[in-house]
Amino acid sequence: MSAVARIPSPVDVVRMHVVKRRAVFVTPLLIVAAVFVVTTIISLALQRLGTPMEDAAAADGARNNPAVAWALSGFVVSLGVMAVSTAFPFSLALGTTRRSFTVGTLLSNAVIAAYFTAIFVALLGLELLTGHWFAGIHLVDVYALGAGDVRYLVPIVFLGTLALMSIGSVFGAAWIRFAAPGAATLGVALGVGLALALLLAAPVLPDIAAAFRVWWLAVAAVAVIALASAGTLLFLRGASVR
Amino acid sequence: MTAPAAIEVIGATRRFGRRNAVEDVSFTVPENSVTGLLGRNGAGKTTIMSLVSGQDRPTSGEVRVFGEQPFENGRILSSMSFVRDNQRYPEDYYLRHVLDVAPRFHERWDAELAARLVDGFRLPAKPVVKKYSRGQLSALGIVLGLASRAPITIFDEPYLGLDATARAMFYDALLQDYAEHPRAVLLSTHLIDEMESLLERVVIVDKGRLIREDSTEDLAGAAFTISGIAAAVTGFVDGRRVLREHRVGGLLSLTVEGALSPAEKAEARDAGLDLAPARLQELVAAYGADLANENEGARA
Numbered sequence: 152m153s154a155v156a157r158i159p160s161p162v163d164v165v166r167m168h169v170v171k172r173r174a175v176f177v178t179p180l181l182i183v184a185a186v187f188v189v190t191t192i193i194s195l196a197l198q199r200l201g202t203p204m205e206d207a208a209a210a211d212g213a214r215n216n217p218a219v220a221w222a223l224s225g226f227v228v229s230l231g232v233m234a235v236s237t238a239f240p241f242s243l244a245l246g247t248t249r250r251s252f253t254v255g256t257l258l259s260n261a262v263i264a265a266y267f268t269a270i271f272v273a274l275l276g277l278e279l280l281t282g283h284w285f286a287g288i289h290l291v292d293v294y295a296l297g298a299g300d301v302r303y304l305v306p307i308v309f310l311g312t313l314a315l316m317s318i319g320s321v322f323g324a325a326w327i328r329f330a331a332p333g334a335a336t337l338g339v340a341l342g343v344g345l346a347l348a349l350l351l352a353a354p355v356l357p358d359i360a361a362a363f364r365v366w367w368l369a370v371a372a373v374a375v376i377a378l379a380s381a382g383t384l385l386f387l388r389g390a391s392v393r
Numbered sequence: 394m395t396a397p398a399a400i401e402v403i404g405a406t407r408r409f410g411r412r413n414a415v416e417d418v419s420f421t422v423p424e425n426s427v428t429g430l431l432g433r434n435g436a437g438k439t440t441i442m443s444l445v446s447g448q449d450r451p452t453s454g455e456v457r458v459f460g461e462q463p464f465e466n467g468r469i470l471s472s473m474s475f476v477r478d479n480q481r482y483p484e485d486y487y488l489r490h491v492l493d494v495a496p497r498f499h500e501r502w503d504a505e506l507a508a509r510l511v512d513g514f515r516l517p518a519k520p521v522v523k524k525y526s527r528g529q530l531s532a533l534g535i536v537l538g539l540a541s542r543a544p545i546t547i548f549d550e551p552y553l554g555l556d557a558t559a560r561a562m563f564y565d566a567l568l569q570d571y572a573e574h575p576r577a578v579l580l581s582t583h584l585i586d587e588m589e590s591l592l593e594r595v596v597i598v599d600k601g602r603l604i605r606e607d608s609t610e611d612l613a614g615a616a617f618t619i620s621g622i623a624a625a626v627t628g629f630v631d632g633r634r635v636l637r638e639h640r641v642g643g644l645l646s647l648t649v650e651g652a653l654s655p656a657e658k659a660e661a662r663d664a665g666l667d668l669a670p671a672r673l674q675e676l677v678a679a680y681g682a683d684l685a686n687e688n689e690g691a692r693a
Contacts, residue, residue, distance in 0.1 A: 159498045170493050173485070240481040245537075
Protein backbone atom coordinates (compact mmCIF):
# COMPACT_ATOMS: atom_id res chain seq x y z
CA MET A 152 0.00 0.00 0.00
CA SER A 153 1.54 3.31 -1.07
CA ALA A 154 1.37 6.77 0.47
CA VAL A 155 -1.99 8.52 0.38
CA ALA A 156 -2.75 11.31 -2.10
CA ARG A 157 -4.65 13.76 0.11
CA ILE A 158 -2.65 15.74 2.64
CA PRO A 159 -4.67 17.19 5.56
CA SER A 160 -4.82 20.98 5.36
CA PRO A 161 -4.95 23.65 8.07
CA VAL A 162 -8.72 23.73 7.49
CA ASP A 163 -8.88 20.18 8.84
CA VAL A 164 -7.04 21.41 11.94
CA VAL A 165 -9.65 24.17 12.30
CA ARG A 166 -12.32 21.48 12.26
CA MET A 167 -10.41 19.57 14.93
CA HIS A 168 -10.50 22.63 17.20
CA VAL A 169 -14.06 23.80 16.66
CA VAL A 170 -15.75 20.38 16.59
CA LYS A 171 -16.35 20.64 20.36
CA ARG A 172 -19.05 23.21 19.81
CA ARG A 173 -20.31 23.42 23.38
CA ALA A 174 -16.90 24.30 24.83
CA VAL A 175 -15.99 26.76 22.08
CA PHE A 176 -19.30 28.37 21.18
CA VAL A 177 -21.69 27.91 24.11
CA THR A 178 -19.40 28.54 27.10
CA PRO A 179 -18.63 32.18 26.12
CA LEU A 180 -22.37 32.86 25.86
CA LEU A 181 -22.81 31.50 29.38
CA ILE A 182 -19.98 33.73 30.63
CA VAL A 183 -21.55 36.79 28.96
CA ALA A 184 -24.92 35.84 30.47
CA ALA A 185 -23.35 35.56 33.93
CA VAL A 186 -21.68 38.97 33.55
CA PHE A 187 -24.98 40.42 32.36
CA VAL A 188 -26.77 39.08 35.45
CA VAL A 189 -24.11 40.46 37.82
CA THR A 190 -24.00 43.82 36.01
CA THR A 191 -27.80 44.04 36.12
CA ILE A 192 -27.89 43.29 39.86
CA ILE A 193 -25.23 45.92 40.58
CA SER A 194 -26.95 48.48 38.34
CA LEU A 195 -30.37 47.86 39.91
CA ALA A 196 -28.82 48.04 43.37
CA LEU A 197 -27.28 51.42 42.51
CA GLN A 198 -30.61 52.63 41.22
CA ARG A 199 -32.36 51.53 44.40
CA LEU A 200 -29.71 53.45 46.34
CA GLY A 201 -30.86 56.53 44.46
CA THR A 202 -28.32 56.81 41.63
CA PRO A 203 -30.18 58.28 38.62
CA MET A 204 -29.08 56.05 35.67
CA GLU A 205 -30.60 58.37 33.04
CA ASP A 206 -28.16 61.00 34.25
CA ALA A 207 -25.27 61.65 31.81
CA ALA A 208 -22.67 61.44 34.59
CA ALA A 209 -24.09 58.13 35.80
CA ALA A 210 -24.10 56.74 32.24
CA ASP A 211 -20.50 57.86 31.89
CA GLY A 212 -19.67 56.01 35.11
CA ALA A 213 -21.45 52.88 33.88
CA ARG A 214 -19.35 52.98 30.70
CA ASN A 215 -16.29 52.43 32.87
CA ASN A 216 -17.46 48.85 33.48
CA PRO A 217 -15.12 46.50 31.57
CA ALA A 218 -16.52 43.39 33.34
CA VAL A 219 -17.45 41.48 30.20
CA ALA A 220 -14.03 42.03 28.63
CA TRP A 221 -12.19 40.89 31.76
CA ALA A 222 -14.49 37.93 32.36
CA LEU A 223 -13.94 36.60 28.85
CA SER A 224 -10.23 37.33 28.60
CA GLY A 225 -9.28 34.53 31.01
CA PHE A 226 -11.45 32.05 29.13
CA VAL A 227 -10.00 33.20 25.81
CA VAL A 228 -6.40 32.74 26.99
CA SER A 229 -7.23 29.29 28.36
CA LEU A 230 -8.77 28.34 24.99
CA GLY A 231 -5.53 29.40 23.32
CA VAL A 232 -3.40 27.37 25.74
CA MET A 233 -5.51 24.24 25.36
CA ALA A 234 -5.69 24.60 21.59
CA VAL A 235 -1.99 23.76 21.58
CA SER A 236 -1.23 21.84 24.77
CA THR A 237 -3.84 19.12 24.38
CA ALA A 238 -4.63 19.25 20.66
CA PHE A 239 -1.04 19.14 19.36
CA PRO A 240 -0.29 15.53 20.42
CA PHE A 241 -3.60 14.37 18.96
CA SER A 242 -2.97 16.29 15.77
CA LEU A 243 0.42 14.59 15.33
CA ALA A 244 -1.20 11.20 16.00
CA LEU A 245 -3.50 11.91 13.06
CA GLY A 246 -0.53 12.71 10.81
CA THR A 247 -0.46 16.51 10.68
CA THR A 248 2.70 18.53 10.17
CA ARG A 249 3.65 21.04 12.86
CA ARG A 250 3.43 23.84 10.31
CA SER A 251 -0.07 22.81 9.27
CA PHE A 252 -1.11 22.52 12.92
CA THR A 253 0.19 26.03 13.74
CA VAL A 254 -1.49 27.64 10.72
CA GLY A 255 -4.70 25.71 11.41
CA THR A 256 -4.67 26.78 15.05
CA LEU A 257 -4.20 30.44 14.04
CA LEU A 258 -7.11 30.12 11.59
CA SER A 259 -9.22 28.43 14.26
CA ASN A 260 -8.40 31.24 16.70
CA ALA A 261 -9.49 33.72 14.00
CA VAL A 262 -12.79 31.85 13.52
CA ILE A 263 -13.44 31.97 17.27
CA ALA A 264 -12.46 35.67 17.41
CA ALA A 265 -14.91 36.37 14.55
CA TYR A 266 -17.62 34.50 16.46
CA PHE A 267 -16.93 36.59 19.59
CA THR A 268 -17.05 39.74 17.46
CA ALA A 269 -20.42 38.75 16.01
CA ILE A 270 -21.77 38.13 19.54
CA PHE A 271 -20.58 41.54 20.74
CA VAL A 272 -21.93 43.36 17.68
CA ALA A 273 -25.31 41.68 18.20
CA LEU A 274 -25.26 42.51 21.92
CA LEU A 275 -24.35 46.14 21.20
CA GLY A 276 -27.20 46.37 18.72
CA LEU A 277 -29.65 44.99 21.30
CA GLU A 278 -28.21 47.19 24.02
CA LEU A 279 -28.63 50.36 21.99
CA LEU A 280 -32.01 49.25 20.62
CA THR A 281 -33.41 48.60 24.10
CA GLY A 282 -32.06 51.81 25.59
CA HIS A 283 -29.45 49.84 27.53
CA TRP A 284 -31.66 46.90 28.41
CA PHE A 285 -34.53 49.16 29.51
CA ALA A 286 -32.66 49.93 32.72
CA GLY A 287 -29.57 51.97 31.93
CA ILE A 288 -27.35 48.87 32.06
CA HIS A 289 -24.02 49.11 30.23
CA LEU A 290 -22.68 45.71 29.25
CA VAL A 291 -21.08 46.26 25.83
CA ASP A 292 -21.48 50.02 25.45
CA VAL A 293 -18.40 50.59 27.61
CA TYR A 294 -15.17 52.52 27.02
CA ALA A 295 -13.03 49.37 26.94
CA LEU A 296 -15.06 48.18 23.92
CA GLY A 297 -15.32 51.45 22.00
CA ALA A 298 -18.07 53.22 23.96
CA GLY A 299 -20.91 52.01 21.76
CA ASP A 300 -19.17 52.71 18.42
CA VAL A 301 -19.24 49.55 16.29
CA ARG A 302 -16.26 50.86 14.25
CA TYR A 303 -14.15 50.48 17.40
CA LEU A 304 -15.95 47.47 18.83
CA VAL A 305 -15.19 45.18 15.86
CA PRO A 306 -11.39 45.63 15.77
CA ILE A 307 -11.13 45.71 19.58
CA VAL A 308 -12.99 42.41 20.05
CA PHE A 309 -11.56 40.64 16.99
CA LEU A 310 -7.93 41.65 17.41
CA GLY A 311 -8.10 41.53 21.20
CA THR A 312 -9.51 37.98 21.19
CA LEU A 313 -7.07 36.80 18.53
CA ALA A 314 -4.12 38.37 20.35
CA LEU A 315 -5.09 36.79 23.68
CA MET A 316 -5.63 33.37 22.08
CA SER A 317 -2.28 33.64 20.28
CA ILE A 318 -0.57 34.49 23.56
CA GLY A 319 -2.27 31.47 25.12
CA SER A 320 -1.10 29.32 22.21
CA VAL A 321 2.55 30.35 22.54
CA PHE A 322 2.43 29.51 26.26
CA GLY A 323 0.87 26.14 25.38
CA ALA A 324 3.66 25.55 22.87
CA ALA A 325 6.34 26.52 25.41
CA TRP A 326 4.78 23.99 27.79
CA ILE A 327 4.83 21.28 25.11
CA ARG A 328 8.47 22.05 24.26
CA PHE A 329 9.96 22.58 27.73
CA ALA A 330 7.15 21.48 30.12
CA ALA A 331 6.24 23.71 33.09
CA PRO A 332 9.65 25.45 33.31
CA GLY A 333 9.25 26.53 29.66
CA ALA A 334 5.92 28.27 30.23
CA ALA A 335 7.14 29.81 33.50
CA THR A 336 10.36 31.11 31.89
CA LEU A 337 8.42 32.58 28.99
CA GLY A 338 6.10 34.35 31.44
CA VAL A 339 8.98 35.76 33.45
CA ALA A 340 10.87 36.79 30.29
CA LEU A 341 7.80 38.62 28.93
CA GLY A 342 7.22 40.34 32.28
CA VAL A 343 10.84 41.45 32.59
CA GLY A 344 10.90 42.53 28.93
CA LEU A 345 7.79 44.67 29.33
CA ALA A 346 9.10 46.20 32.56
CA LEU A 347 12.44 47.04 30.89
CA ALA A 348 10.67 48.53 27.87
CA LEU A 349 8.56 50.67 30.19
CA LEU A 350 11.66 51.74 32.11
CA LEU A 351 13.53 52.70 28.95
CA ALA A 352 10.53 54.50 27.48
CA ALA A 353 9.67 56.32 30.73
CA PRO A 354 11.35 59.64 29.79
CA VAL A 355 9.43 59.86 26.53
CA LEU A 356 6.12 58.45 27.77
CA PRO A 357 4.44 61.90 27.94
CA ASP A 358 5.42 62.54 24.30
CA ILE A 359 4.15 59.10 23.29
CA ALA A 360 0.89 59.71 25.16
CA ALA A 361 0.46 63.04 23.42
CA ALA A 362 1.03 61.54 19.99
CA PHE A 363 -1.00 58.39 20.69
CA ARG A 364 -3.49 57.27 18.08
CA VAL A 365 -6.00 54.47 18.63
CA TRP A 366 -4.84 52.60 15.52
CA TRP A 367 -1.51 52.01 17.27
CA LEU A 368 -3.33 49.46 19.41
CA ALA A 369 -4.45 47.59 16.29
CA VAL A 370 -0.88 47.55 14.97
CA ALA A 371 0.36 46.36 18.36
CA ALA A 372 -2.25 43.57 18.41
CA VAL A 373 -1.27 42.44 14.90
CA ALA A 374 2.40 42.44 15.96
CA VAL A 375 1.56 40.38 19.07
CA ILE A 376 -0.42 37.90 16.95
CA ALA A 377 2.43 37.57 14.42
CA LEU A 378 5.14 37.20 17.07
CA ALA A 379 3.11 34.73 19.14
CA SER A 380 2.31 32.60 16.07
CA ALA A 381 5.96 32.57 15.01
CA GLY A 382 6.94 31.65 18.57
CA THR A 383 4.35 28.86 18.61
CA LEU A 384 5.77 27.36 15.40
CA LEU A 385 9.32 27.74 16.69
CA PHE A 386 8.52 25.91 19.95
CA LEU A 387 6.49 23.19 18.23
CA ARG A 388 9.11 22.52 15.56
CA GLY A 389 11.58 21.53 18.25
CA ALA A 390 9.06 19.69 20.42
CA SER A 391 9.03 15.94 20.75
CA VAL A 392 5.84 14.42 22.07
CA ARG A 393 6.66 12.09 24.95
CA MET B 394 11.65 -11.42 -4.05
CA THR B 395 11.96 -9.10 -1.05
CA ALA B 396 9.08 -6.64 -0.54
CA PRO B 397 10.09 -2.98 -0.91
CA ALA B 398 10.80 -1.19 2.36
CA ALA B 399 8.01 0.88 3.86
CA ILE B 400 10.22 1.98 6.76
CA GLU B 401 14.01 2.16 6.89
CA VAL B 402 15.79 3.14 10.09
CA ILE B 403 19.46 3.73 9.33
CA GLY B 404 21.90 4.17 12.22
CA ALA B 405 19.40 6.25 14.18
CA THR B 406 20.41 7.68 17.54
CA ARG B 407 18.14 9.78 19.76
CA ARG B 408 19.75 11.51 22.69
CA PHE B 409 17.87 13.17 25.56
CA GLY B 410 20.38 15.19 27.55
CA ARG B 411 23.25 12.81 28.26
CA ARG B 412 21.19 9.68 27.80
CA ASN B 413 20.83 7.80 24.54
CA ALA B 414 17.25 6.57 24.38
CA VAL B 415 18.06 4.96 21.03
CA GLU B 416 21.59 4.25 19.85
CA ASP B 417 22.67 3.46 16.30
CA VAL B 418 19.59 1.43 15.47
CA SER B 419 19.04 0.12 11.94
CA PHE B 420 16.20 -2.04 10.67
CA THR B 421 13.71 -2.30 7.86
CA VAL B 422 9.96 -2.85 7.82
CA PRO B 423 8.77 -4.15 4.45
CA GLU B 424 5.55 -3.00 2.84
CA ASN B 425 2.56 -5.20 3.65
CA SER B 426 3.96 -6.83 6.75
CA VAL B 427 3.18 -6.99 10.45
CA THR B 428 6.32 -6.31 12.44
CA GLY B 429 6.65 -6.59 16.19
CA LEU B 430 8.90 -4.18 18.04
CA LEU B 431 9.90 -6.12 21.11
CA GLY B 432 11.91 -5.33 24.18
CA ARG B 433 11.77 -4.63 27.88
CA ASN B 434 10.36 -1.47 29.44
CA GLY B 435 12.64 1.44 28.65
CA ALA B 436 14.22 -0.43 25.73
CA GLY B 437 13.48 2.48 23.40
CA LYS B 438 10.45 1.11 21.56
CA THR B 439 8.25 4.21 21.86
CA THR B 440 11.17 6.49 20.94
CA ILE B 441 11.78 4.43 17.80
CA MET B 442 8.10 4.65 16.89
CA SER B 443 8.21 8.42 17.47
CA LEU B 444 11.14 8.70 15.07
CA VAL B 445 9.42 6.55 12.45
CA SER B 446 6.18 8.53 12.71
CA GLY B 447 7.94 11.89 12.39
CA GLN B 448 6.83 12.90 15.87
CA ASP B 449 10.50 13.25 16.71
CA ARG B 450 13.82 13.57 14.86
CA PRO B 451 16.91 11.43 15.31
CA THR B 452 19.91 13.19 16.85
CA SER B 453 21.97 11.38 14.22
CA GLY B 454 21.26 8.78 11.59
CA GLU B 455 18.27 8.65 9.36
CA VAL B 456 14.68 7.46 9.13
CA ARG B 457 13.00 6.97 5.76
CA VAL B 458 9.36 6.13 5.13
CA PHE B 459 8.45 5.26 1.54
CA GLY B 460 11.92 6.54 0.70
CA GLU B 461 11.47 9.99 2.27
CA GLN B 462 12.29 11.40 5.67
CA PRO B 463 9.01 11.76 7.62
CA PHE B 464 9.62 14.83 9.82
CA GLU B 465 7.35 17.68 8.63
CA ASN B 466 6.70 15.75 5.42
CA GLY B 467 2.95 16.17 4.84
CA ARG B 468 2.72 13.45 2.21
CA ILE B 469 4.37 10.89 4.46
CA LEU B 470 2.75 11.95 7.74
CA SER B 471 -0.73 11.80 6.23
CA SER B 472 0.00 8.16 5.37
CA MET B 473 0.60 7.28 9.00
CA SER B 474 -1.34 6.57 12.15
CA PHE B 475 0.50 6.41 15.46
CA VAL B 476 -1.56 6.44 18.63
CA ARG B 477 0.64 6.33 21.72
CA ASP B 478 -0.09 4.19 24.74
CA ASN B 479 -0.48 7.44 26.70
CA GLN B 480 -2.09 9.39 23.84
CA ARG B 481 -3.53 12.77 24.84
CA TYR B 482 -6.80 13.99 23.35
CA PRO B 483 -8.06 17.57 23.12
CA GLU B 484 -9.79 18.91 26.20
CA ASP B 485 -13.56 18.30 26.27
CA TYR B 486 -13.41 15.72 23.47
CA TYR B 487 -16.09 13.04 23.46
CA LEU B 488 -16.00 9.87 21.37
CA ARG B 489 -18.19 11.49 18.70
CA HIS B 490 -15.62 14.27 18.29
CA VAL B 491 -12.81 11.78 17.68
CA LEU B 492 -14.90 9.89 15.12
CA ASP B 493 -15.96 13.12 13.46
CA VAL B 494 -12.42 14.47 13.09
CA ALA B 495 -10.36 11.36 12.25
CA PRO B 496 -11.79 10.82 8.74
CA ARG B 497 -10.64 14.29 7.72
CA PHE B 498 -7.06 13.24 8.38
CA HIS B 499 -7.17 9.70 7.01
CA GLU B 500 -8.09 9.45 3.36
CA ARG B 501 -8.90 5.75 3.60
CA TRP B 502 -10.87 5.93 6.86
CA ASP B 503 -13.50 3.19 7.15
CA ALA B 504 -16.42 4.56 9.17
CA GLU B 505 -18.21 1.22 9.13
CA LEU B 506 -15.23 -0.59 10.63
CA ALA B 507 -14.86 2.18 13.22
CA ALA B 508 -18.52 1.83 14.22
CA ARG B 509 -18.18 -1.95 14.44
CA LEU B 510 -15.10 -1.70 16.65
CA VAL B 511 -16.65 0.97 18.88
CA ASP B 512 -19.60 -1.33 19.33
CA GLY B 513 -17.43 -4.39 19.94
CA PHE B 514 -15.22 -2.66 22.48
CA ARG B 515 -18.33 -1.09 24.06
CA LEU B 516 -16.81 2.37 24.01
CA PRO B 517 -19.16 4.77 25.78
CA ALA B 518 -20.38 8.02 24.17
CA LYS B 519 -19.90 9.62 27.60
CA PRO B 520 -17.82 10.61 29.58
CA VAL B 521 -15.21 12.82 27.92
CA VAL B 522 -12.33 10.82 26.47
CA LYS B 523 -9.85 12.04 29.09
CA LYS B 524 -11.94 10.25 31.73
CA TYR B 525 -11.84 6.94 29.88
CA SER B 526 -10.34 3.96 31.69
CA ARG B 527 -6.97 2.54 30.63
CA GLY B 528 -8.69 -0.21 28.62
CA GLN B 529 -11.10 2.20 26.94
CA LEU B 530 -8.22 4.46 25.89
CA SER B 531 -6.42 1.46 24.39
CA ALA B 532 -9.60 0.44 22.56
CA LEU B 533 -10.01 3.94 21.16
CA GLY B 534 -6.40 3.84 19.94
CA ILE B 535 -7.14 0.53 18.21
CA VAL B 536 -10.23 2.02 16.54
CA LEU B 537 -8.18 4.96 15.28
CA GLY B 538 -5.35 2.77 14.04
CA LEU B 539 -7.39 0.09 12.32
CA ALA B 540 -10.12 2.30 10.84
CA SER B 541 -7.51 4.75 9.53
CA ARG B 542 -6.35 2.15 6.99
CA ALA B 543 -3.16 4.22 7.02
CA PRO B 544 -0.43 2.69 4.82
CA ILE B 545 1.82 2.83 7.91
CA THR B 546 -0.10 1.89 11.04
CA ILE B 547 1.76 1.96 14.33
CA PHE B 548 0.41 0.58 17.60
CA ASP B 549 2.16 1.26 20.90
CA GLU B 550 1.29 -1.53 23.34
CA PRO B 551 -2.31 -1.48 22.12
CA TYR B 552 -3.56 -4.08 24.61
CA LEU B 553 -2.92 -2.15 27.85
CA GLY B 554 -5.88 -2.53 30.19
CA LEU B 555 -7.88 -4.63 27.73
CA ASP B 556 -9.56 -7.77 29.01
CA ALA B 557 -8.98 -11.13 27.31
CA THR B 558 -12.12 -10.82 25.17
CA ALA B 559 -11.20 -7.36 23.94
CA ARG B 560 -7.65 -8.47 23.18
CA ALA B 561 -8.91 -11.42 21.16
CA MET B 562 -11.22 -9.05 19.33
CA PHE B 563 -8.30 -6.80 18.48
CA TYR B 564 -6.21 -9.69 17.15
CA ASP B 565 -9.11 -10.94 15.01
CA ALA B 566 -9.89 -7.46 13.69
CA LEU B 567 -6.24 -6.79 12.89
CA LEU B 568 -5.84 -10.10 11.05
CA GLN B 569 -9.04 -9.71 9.08
CA ASP B 570 -8.45 -6.09 8.15
CA TYR B 571 -4.82 -6.72 7.29
CA ALA B 572 -5.82 -9.62 5.03
CA GLU B 573 -8.30 -7.39 3.18
CA HIS B 574 -6.17 -4.25 3.22
CA PRO B 575 -2.49 -5.16 3.54
CA ARG B 576 -0.22 -2.43 4.84
CA ALA B 577 2.88 -1.97 6.98
CA VAL B 578 1.93 -2.51 10.61
CA LEU B 579 4.49 -1.87 13.34
CA LEU B 580 3.44 -2.71 16.86
CA SER B 581 5.18 -2.87 20.19
CA THR B 582 4.13 -5.50 22.66
CA HIS B 583 5.08 -7.39 25.78
CA LEU B 584 2.38 -10.01 25.22
CA ILE B 585 4.62 -11.89 22.83
CA ASP B 586 3.05 -15.32 23.30
CA GLU B 587 -0.40 -13.93 22.58
CA MET B 588 0.64 -11.94 19.53
CA GLU B 589 3.34 -14.16 18.08
CA SER B 590 1.01 -15.63 15.48
CA LEU B 591 0.23 -12.12 14.16
CA LEU B 592 3.85 -11.18 13.60
CA GLU B 593 5.73 -11.84 10.39
CA ARG B 594 8.87 -10.07 11.49
CA VAL B 595 10.33 -8.93 14.78
CA VAL B 596 12.76 -6.24 15.79
CA ILE B 597 14.21 -6.82 19.26
CA VAL B 598 15.72 -3.87 21.09
CA ASP B 599 17.24 -3.47 24.52
CA LYS B 600 18.66 -0.39 26.20
CA GLY B 601 18.18 1.56 22.99
CA ARG B 602 20.19 -0.84 20.86
CA LEU B 603 19.09 -3.26 18.20
CA ILE B 604 19.53 -6.84 19.37
CA ARG B 605 18.05 -8.72 16.47
CA GLU B 606 15.90 -8.20 13.39
CA ASP B 607 14.48 -11.20 11.63
CA SER B 608 11.41 -12.99 10.36
CA THR B 609 9.56 -14.94 13.04
CA GLU B 610 10.17 -18.04 10.94
CA ASP B 611 13.93 -17.62 11.04
CA LEU B 612 13.89 -16.64 14.69
CA ALA B 613 12.08 -19.85 15.59
CA GLY B 614 15.28 -21.76 14.91
CA ALA B 615 17.58 -19.15 16.38
CA ALA B 616 17.74 -20.63 19.87
CA PHE B 617 16.72 -23.64 21.89
CA THR B 618 16.10 -24.42 25.51
CA ILE B 619 17.81 -27.32 27.17
CA SER B 620 17.04 -28.58 30.64
CA GLY B 621 18.07 -31.37 32.95
CA ILE B 622 20.66 -32.17 35.63
CA ALA B 623 22.83 -29.06 35.98
CA ALA B 624 26.17 -30.77 35.37
CA ALA B 625 24.93 -32.54 32.24
CA VAL B 626 23.38 -29.38 30.82
CA THR B 627 26.51 -27.32 31.49
CA GLY B 628 28.71 -29.94 29.90
CA PHE B 629 26.53 -30.16 26.81
CA VAL B 630 26.37 -26.44 26.05
CA ASP B 631 30.03 -25.80 26.73
CA GLY B 632 31.31 -23.22 24.23
CA ARG B 633 27.87 -22.06 23.13
CA ARG B 634 26.35 -18.66 23.87
CA VAL B 635 23.93 -18.98 26.75
CA LEU B 636 21.25 -16.31 26.64
CA ARG B 637 19.37 -17.16 29.80
CA GLU B 638 19.78 -19.39 32.80
CA HIS B 639 17.12 -20.70 35.16
CA ARG B 640 18.13 -22.94 38.07
CA VAL B 641 15.86 -24.86 40.47
CA GLY B 642 17.84 -26.96 42.96
CA GLY B 643 20.04 -29.33 40.97
CA LEU B 644 18.09 -28.77 37.77
CA LEU B 645 19.14 -26.25 35.18
CA SER B 646 17.33 -24.81 32.19
CA LEU B 647 19.26 -22.76 29.63
CA THR B 648 18.19 -20.78 26.59
CA VAL B 649 21.04 -21.18 24.12
CA GLU B 650 21.66 -19.34 20.87
CA GLY B 651 21.98 -21.33 17.67
CA ALA B 652 20.59 -24.58 16.33
CA LEU B 653 21.46 -28.22 16.98
CA SER B 654 22.33 -30.80 14.37
CA PRO B 655 20.38 -34.11 14.40
CA ALA B 656 23.44 -35.81 15.89
CA GLU B 657 23.65 -33.25 18.70
CA LYS B 658 19.94 -33.65 19.42
CA ALA B 659 20.37 -37.39 19.70
CA GLU B 660 23.37 -36.91 21.98
CA ALA B 661 21.33 -34.62 24.24
CA ARG B 662 18.49 -37.10 24.45
CA ASP B 663 20.92 -39.89 25.27
CA ALA B 664 22.24 -37.74 28.10
CA GLY B 665 18.72 -37.44 29.51
CA LEU B 666 18.36 -33.77 28.57
CA ASP B 667 15.12 -32.17 27.40
CA LEU B 668 15.27 -30.05 24.25
CA ALA B 669 12.73 -27.60 22.87
CA PRO B 670 12.87 -24.74 20.39
CA ALA B 671 12.89 -21.43 22.26
CA ARG B 672 9.61 -19.58 22.01
CA LEU B 673 9.75 -15.98 20.84
CA GLN B 674 8.78 -14.84 24.34
CA GLU B 675 11.73 -16.78 25.82
CA LEU B 676 14.07 -15.46 23.19
CA VAL B 677 13.15 -11.82 23.83
CA ALA B 678 13.38 -12.33 27.60
CA ALA B 679 16.68 -14.09 27.09
CA TYR B 680 18.16 -11.36 24.92
CA GLY B 681 17.13 -8.77 27.51
CA ALA B 682 18.68 -10.80 30.34
CA ASP B 683 21.74 -11.55 28.27
CA LEU B 684 22.43 -7.91 27.57
CA ALA B 685 21.84 -7.00 31.20
CA ASN B 686 24.38 -9.65 32.24
CA GLU B 687 26.91 -8.36 29.71
CA ASN B 688 26.54 -4.84 31.02
CA GLU B 689 26.89 -5.98 34.62
CA GLY B 690 29.98 -7.93 33.60
CA ALA B 691 31.44 -4.87 31.92
CA ARG B 692 30.83 -2.78 35.05
CA ALA B 693 32.38 -5.37 37.37
